[in-house]
Amino acid sequence: MPDLTKQEPAAAAPVAPRGGTVLEVRNVTLKFGGLTALDDVSFEIAEGEILGLIGPNGAGKTTCFNAVTGVYRPTSGDILFEGASIIGLKKHKITQKGIARTFQNIRLFPTMTALENVLVGTDAQHTTGMLSALFRLPRHRREEEQGHARAMELLRFMGIHRKADELAANLSYGDQRRLEIARAMATGPKLICLDEPAAGFNPAEKVELMNLIRKVRDQGYTVLLIEHDMKLVMGVTDRIVVLEFGRKIAEGAPAEIRDNPAVIAAYLGVDEEDAS
Amino acid sequence: MKKLSALPKPAKILIWFLIALFAYALPLLELPILSTPDSDFASVLFTVSIYCLVALGLNIVVGYAGLLDLGYVGFYAIGAYTVAILTSFHGSWPLLLAIPVAVVVAMISGVILGAPTLRVRGDYLAIVTLGFGEIIRLVAVNTEWLGGNKGINNIGRPPNLGDEKTGLFEVPHLFWGDGTVLLDNKDTTKFLIFGYSDAVPYYWMGLTAVVLVLLADILIKNSRVGRAWEATREDEDAAELMGVPTFKFKLLAFSTGAFVGGLAGALFASRQSFINPQSFLLLFSILYLAAVVVGGQGNRWGVLLGAFLVAYLPERFRGFEDFRVLAFGLALVLLATLRPEGLLPPRRTVRAKQLEHELDELEEGAEPDHDGEETARA
Numbered sequence: 001m002p003d004l005t006k007q008e009p010a011a012a013a014p015v016a017p018r019g020g021t022v023l024e025v026r027n028v029t030l031k032f033g034g035l036t037a038l039d040d041v042s043f044e045i046a047e048g049e050i051l052g053l054i055g056p057n058g059a060g061k062t063t064c065f066n067a068v069t070g071v072y073r074p075t076s077g078d079i080l081f082e083g084a085s086i087i088g089l090k091k092h093k094i095t096q097k098g099i100a101r102t103f104q105n106i107r108l109f110p111t112m113t114a115l116e117n118v119l120v121g122t123d124a125q126h127t128t129g130m131l132s133a134l135f136r137l138p139r140h141r142r143e144e145e146q147g148h149a150r151a152m153e154l155l156r157f158m159g160i161h162r163k164a165d166e167l168a169a170n171l172s173y174g175d176q177r178r179l180e181i182a183r184a185m186a187t188g189p190k191l192i193c194l195d196e197p198a199a200g201f202n203p204a205e206k207v208e209l210m211n212l213i214r215k216v217r218d219q220g221y222t223v224l225l226i227e228h229d230m231k232l233v234m235g236v237t238d239r240i241v242v243l244e245f246g247r248k249i250a251e252g253a254p255a256e257i258r259d260n261p262a263v264i265a266a267y268l269g270v271d272e273e274d275a276s
Numbered sequence: 277m278k279k280l281s282a283l284p285k286p287a288k289i290l291i292w293f294l295i296a297l298f299a300y301a302l303p304l305l306e307l308p309i310l311s312t313p314d315s316d317f318a319s320v321l322f323t324v325s326i327y328c329l330v331a332l333g334l335n336i337v338v339g340y341a342g343l344l345d346l347g348y349v350g351f352y353a354i355g356a357y358t359v360a361i362l363t364s365f366h367g368s369w370p371l372l373l374a375i376p377v378a379v380v381v382a383m384i385s386g387v388i389l390g391a392p393t394l395r396v397r398g399d400y401l402a403i404v405t406l407g408f409g410e411i412i413r414l415v416a417v418n419t420e421w422l423g424g425n426k427g428i429n430n431i432g433r434p435p436n437l438g439d440e441k442t443g444l445f446e447v448p449h450l451f452w453g454d455g456t457v458l459l460d461n462k463d464t465t466k467f468l469i470f471g472y473s474d475a476v477p478y479y480w481m482g483l484t485a486v487v488l489v490l491l492a493d494i495l496i497k498n499s500r501v502g503r504a505w506e507a508t509r510e511d512e513d514a515a516e517l518m519g520v521p522t523f524k525f526k527l528l529a530f531s532t533g534a535f536v537g538g539l540a541g542a543l544f545a546s547r548q549s550f551i552n553p554q555s556f557l558l559l560f561s562i563l564y565l566a567a568v569v570v571g572g573q574g575n576r577w578g579v580l581l582g583a584f585l586v587a588y589l590p591e592r593f594r595g596f597e598d599f600r601v602l603a604f605g606l607a608l609v610l611l612a613t614l615r616p617e618g619l620l621p622p623r624r625t626v627r628a629k630q631l632e633h634e635l636d637e638l639e640e641g642a643e644p645d646h647d648g649e650e651t652a653r654a
Contacts, residue, residue, distance in 0.1 A: 069517055095519035109510035111622070112503070120507045123500045124519025130528060133499035134492055140499060147500075187519050 021083075022047050022191050022222045023068065023099075028077035030060075030067055030246075037063040038074070039246040045191065050213065050223040052237035052254075054230070056266055059243040061226045062104055065193050068224075069101050070094040082190070096124050100189035102180040104196045104226075110169035114179050117168050118154055121186025122147035154182040158212070174205055178212075185216070192216065193224045198232055210236045230267075234258060242266065299483060303476045304449045304465065314594040318475035322547055324587040325482030326540050331567040331583035332489050332576060333536025338565065339573035339622075340502065341529035342509030343394070344402040347409025348564050350389075351534040353556035354382045354412065355541030357422060360551055363432030365423060371432040375542045382538020383531045390530035394523060397512070409561050416553040427552025431545050434481060437468040444468065478547045485543060486580075489536055493576055496532075505529055570611055572618025581619055 023045040030038040038060050045051045053061050066072045068079060070091040078085050086094050100121075109117050126147065132140040155161040158178040163171060168179060177197055184192055194213070198206045206229060213236050217223050227233045233240060234254040242250040242257060244266040250257055257263055283291070302310075303318040311317045330352065337345045358378035362369040369377075393404045416422045438444035443466030451460035465476040496502055504525040507515035516522045545551050563586055571582020589607070593600045611619070 071513075071517070090521070091513075091516040092519045092521045095517060101517060103514065107511050107514040109507050109514070111510060112506055116503060116506070120503050120515065120520065121518050123503060126500055128500040130496065130501055130532070133496050133501050136495065143500065183518060 020047055021045065022049075022081070023224070024078075024080040025064070025068065026078045026080065028064075028067055028074045028079060030063060030072055031075045037246050038067065040077070041243065041246070041248050042077075043241045043248065043251060045222055045224060047190075047222055048217065048220070049239060050217050050225060050237045052233040052240040053224060053226045053243065054228075054233055054240060054257075055243035058245075059266075060246040061243055062195060063246075064243065065101060065195055065224075065226065068193065069099055092124070095187050095189070098188070098190040099193065100184035100187045100191070101193040102177075102184050102195055102197060104199065106173075106176045106180055108168040108176055108179060108183070110167065112168060113165050114155060114160060114168055114171060114175075115148075115151055115164040117179055117183050118151035118186045119147050121183040122150050122188070124187040151182075151186060154185055155179075157185075157215075158182045173200060177201075181212075181216070185221070189221065191222045191224060193226075195226045196228060197225070198227060198229055206232050296487065300480060303479055304447060306450050306452060308452050312588075312591045312594065315591050316475060318479050320588060320591040322475045322479040322482050323591070324584055325479055325486050326544050327564070327567055327583035327587035328486045328580050329482065329489060329536060329540040329543070330564045331571065331579040332486070332493055333533045333540065334564050334568050335573060335576060335579040336493070336505075336536070337529055337533035338568055339575070339579065340497065340505040340509065341526055342505075343526060343529060344398065345405045345530075345533070346402050346558075346561050346565065347405035347407065347412075348533070348537055349556050349558070349561040350405075350409040350412040351382045351386060351537030352541035352544070352560070353409075353416065353553075354385050354534075355379065355538030356545035356551050356555070357416060357428075357541075358382070358538070359542040359545045360428040360431045361422070363546075364430045365428045366421075369432070371434050371546055374432060375539070375546075378542040379535050379538045382541070383535040386531035386534025387527060389534075390527045394526045394530060406558070406561075409556075409558060413553050413556050413558075416556070423552065425552065427550060427554075429550040431549050431551065433470045433546060433549070434477075436470055438466075440469065442466055472549065475547070478543075482543055482547075485539060489539070490576065490580075497576075501525065501528065566608060570608065570618060572620040572622060574622035575618070575620050578618050578620030578622070585619075 021044045025041060025043050028038055028041050029036065041060070041064065043051070053064060055061055063072065067074050068086075070086065070089055070093075074087065079087055081094070081097060081099060086097065086099075089097070109120065112120070123143075126143040128140045128143050131137070152161060152164065155164055158181060160171070160175050160178050160182070163175060168176065171179060177200075181192075181194065181197065184194075197213070198209050201209060210232055213223060213225065225233070225237060234257075237254055240250075240252065240254055240257045241248060242260075242263050244262075249262045249266060250260045252260070303321050306317065312320050330348070333351075334345065334348050337343050337348070355378045358381045359371065359374045361367065362374040362377060363371055389405070389408050393401060393408075396404065417425055422428075436443070445467050446464040447467055448459045448461050449463045449465065451458045451463070465474055468477050468480075470477050470481075497505075504515070504520045504522075507518065507520055508522045508525055512522050544555075548555070567582040567586040568579045569582070570585060571580065572578025590600050590604055593603065596603065615621075
């Protein structure tokens with residue numbers, strides 16, 4: 001029966017809370033020609049954690065996401081998901097293994113309904129092919145039923161179930177953002193990467209989103225969050241990694257990051273010598 | 277549409293049954309305005325059914341998966357030539373055995389063409405497929421084994437049912453006199469004799485194929501496969517990142533389209549009994565695409581309507597000689613201007629639902645209805 005806590009590790013969580021490492025980024029360097037977008041970046045995400053990835057514009061946050069989700073292949077270094085390297089895997093394989101993401105610029109399937117968008121996500125774990133569909137074999141029926149139930153559940157979780165039959169293109173901006181998260185969750189991931197989910201939100205909506213991200217984590221997902229809004233990042237994350245010019249300049253709990261002179265320098269644009 | 281979907285299931289089945297019955301009976305009714313005065317109506321209807329098949333197949337590739345294919349006639353040719361070779365030129369297989377082989381060969385050629393080329397997108401894919409269609413034709417022109425320019429004749433016919441002279445029974449056509457309708461007992465169709473003069477049995481065969489492909493289309497579209505196609509069309513990168521193996525599904529769309537195209541070509545070859553490379557010009561690829569685009573790519577009913585118009589109108593107005601092509605071109609331009617999404621764009625039902633929703637809100641005095649005029653037409 002599909003439900004929001006179907007992730008096995010989460011069910012076992014009370015015994016071993018914040019268990020092993022879900023994702024390990026190990027000395028990843030990524031170069032585009034002469035430009036070094038990521039320079040020897042390493043960090044880990046523990047299970048059930050909300051990790052914030054912050055940094056000024058152009059620091060390499062989204063590039064880092066793209067490396068994790070297989071869009072770019074690192075020039076050197078390794079990315080381990082649940083202990084196994086995912087370098088060189090096809091993008092859809094990485095998703096099927098359990099890493100889902102949203103996009104900085106919303107990228108829904110505009111002419112499909114909200115429900116269908118989420119169904120595409122649930123299909124990541126399905127195997128119905130042409131013949132199953134054509135002859136309506138039991139597998140097709142089972143997967144359709146499960147997928148629909150799960151998709152509606154996720155839409156309800158996001159509070160947009162009333163709009164299930166609307167085209168994604170016709171949803172409001174905020175609902176499109178919510179739908180993207182629902183679609184990512186539908187792929188059955190262990191790790192969800194949110195790329196600036198609060199972009200364009202007003203303060204009230206941001207508070208709501210913070211609660212939502214916590215709720216997502218409480219469902220047993222691990223969250224990697226890129227965010228510009230410092231307040232939101234500080235409020236919701238367990239740990240923060242700061243990037244600047246492709247390099248990791250700090251890592252630690254939100255309180256530590258807030259007082260870190262290098263981070264302040266990076267954000268306020270002070271020379272590092274002056275800051276230290 | 278709203279009324280239709282609100283009907284109880286038995287009523288819906290009855291309506292669809294009546295529509296199908298009407299479609300099958302169409303060449304027998306000889307309806308005065310609909311029938312083509314200058315050419316055999318049943319032959320025209322057979323052509324329409326072939327265009328419908330092709331449009332349904334091409335719609336999977338272009339409409340659902342969003343892959344612009346300008347060489348679709350290539351698969352059609354492969355289906356036709358396979359049947360021609362097996363039943364006449366290099367063998368004497370029965371047609372019913374040759375057709376499955378023809379479709380499989382077309383499908384395999386779809387995979388062979390798709391595997392290297394589906395990595396390119398958009399315009400590039402269009403150019404590659406354009407080349408494919410021409411290559412198939414030129415190979416046929418230049419290969420003696422395929423009959424060269426002379427082509428292949430005596431292509432196999434479907435097996436007859438019943439006695440050669442009468443068939444199992446004879447179905448009379450209607451005769452429309454001045455204000456009276458009579459059964460014309462001299463003009464009959466023998467059930468089921470596939471002769472050269474009477475195209476009605478062929479039309480029935482083509483229509484049956486259309487119905488079967490249409491059913492398969494509905495079943496596949498409304499499944500994981502159909503969703504994967506649509507997602508790939510909408511945003512290939514996003515689809516891939518949502519776990520859709522886009523390359524696999526694009527190849528599947530391509531080979532499914534080739535399958536249907538091959539089937540259409542096989543039926544066409546059997547009816548014509550003669551094919552040569554002239555039957556597979558680039559022009560046809562464009563016409564097929566026109567049928568899909570005019571009707572509304574992505575909507576199966578739209579492309580059927582488009583196929584009907586593209587195949588039927590030039591025959592209906594054959595009397596106008598060369599002007600009919602001009603008129604046809606003008607009609608296309610007008611359509612492109614007035615209804616750029618096609619006559620029946622997809623998602624009418626969703627819009628209708630949306631309208632319902634908006635009307636509900638209107639009744640509560642919430643929001644004015646913007647789309648009233650648009651959907652009133654639908």
